[in-house]
Amino acid sequence: MNNKFISSSLKLIGLVSAMSLAALPLSSKLAYAQTPLIITVDGYLNEYSPSNAPLLRRGIVSSTVQDVQILLRRLGFYYGPIDGIYGAQTASGVITFQRSRNLIANGAVDSRTWEALIKADNRTSPTPVSNLNKYSPQTAPVLRIGSRGQAVRDIQGFLKQKGFYTGAVDGIYGNATATAVEAFQRRDARVGNDGIVGQSTWAAIINAAGNPLAIN
Known part of the structure; x- marks a missing residue:
């Protein structure tokens, strides 16, 4: 893939992510502030813990969303693009996952959902x-x-x-x-x-x- 295209795409994602973050309430911004700055996008969640992972919901654009998308696809709950955009397909995948774990199916990756995702990752990761x-x-x-x-x-x-x-x-x-x-x-x-x-x-x-x- 063209390096200039990748660079431009990452800058665009970063800009949209910053705009999304600005619109969030203070509690969500604080959650973002606690997120590690260096995150490997691979679908494995060992960088995260339920206590400091960011709240994810529709409108968020980030590498963390990509990690969740990759994991949900690996678990069979998501078949959309791995684009880091928390849209309708991602929310639907999260809701399906939440229902499978008897969680409140609100479509947002909150602390309880993070805990379940991390447990699922630990069980299925080689x-x-x-x-x-x-x-x-x-x-x-x-x-x-x-x-x-x-x-x-x-x-x-x-x-x-x-x-x-x-x-x-x-x-x-x-x-x-x-x-x-x-x-x-x-x-x-x-x-x-x-x-x-x-x-x-x-x-x-x-x-x-x-x-x-x-x-x-």
Whole structure:
């Protein structure tokens, strides 16, 4: 596709989005202000949480709408264009999804709908294959609550593959990740049950990743 056309289209979407935002009530604007500035449009919702995701409704134009459209299409609730425009087709897809989850079918992606969408995304997203061959117990970073990055994402992917973790593989080491690490640690008497991925836990994880029969 022509790069100039893409650039012009993005500028137009940004302008329309800004105009839509200006017309929203203060509560909706505050929700927008809390949205992460850098968002990957891929239909996976690990960048969002129900508490800070923006309220979406008819008239909104944004990359977040695109993410919702992609997910709804993947789930079979939407068959319209992936254009970031929250129009009648998107609202209809949201209403159908809301009814399937026994939510108020108002056609707006509010906090309750965000929660249901994120849960649906977590259940249907493929588990990333974690490459743990690049780590060694002696040099791998110590991971604990508050850690972020690719190493956390790799640990989450491994724990999800092994059935210890059901959350998003988002590279954010929160309480759910720590709890999953503790569950893994309890399976190995040589590892302290502290929820921290230190040298001994790295060794156990790398061993289990290389030996499918090590953890069942």
